[in-house]
Amino acid sequence: MSSAISAPENTRFPYAPLLVLATIAFTAITTELLPSGLLPQISAGLDVSEPVAGYLAAAYAAVIVVTVVPAARLLARIPRHTLLVALVLTFALATRWWPWLRTSPQPWWRG
Secondary structure (H helix, E strand, O other): OOOOOOOOOOOOOOHHHHHHHHHHHHHHHHHHHHHHHOHHHHHHHHOOOHHHHHHHHHHHHHHHHHHHHHHHHHHOOOOHHHHHHHHHHHHHHHHHHHHHHHOOOOOHHHO
16 A cells, blocks of 8 residues: 555646736835835825825825734635735726826815
8 A cells, every 4th residue: 555645747837827926916016115216206296295295105004004914814715816816906907097097187185
């Protein structure tokens, strides 16, 4: 009686899915870190001082810190593949939708 486990013969490294995940990670991290390098432009666009724009970026980071654990616990019940696809699509749509908001006649933050 042999207890050896045989591996499937045709095992290939999943380059395509790994490339997709690496691209998603790069884009997400760049999106997270970009505001700190663009504070002068953000402050000019919002007609506020640079420190106030910095506070906005810090508030965004604080919201992420506070909500990440509850969100992870809540989303742990959803199958990973479905969750990944939904989050990537949401991220892509939100990123694509933002330029449209900027071209509206009256920006929402100026009342």
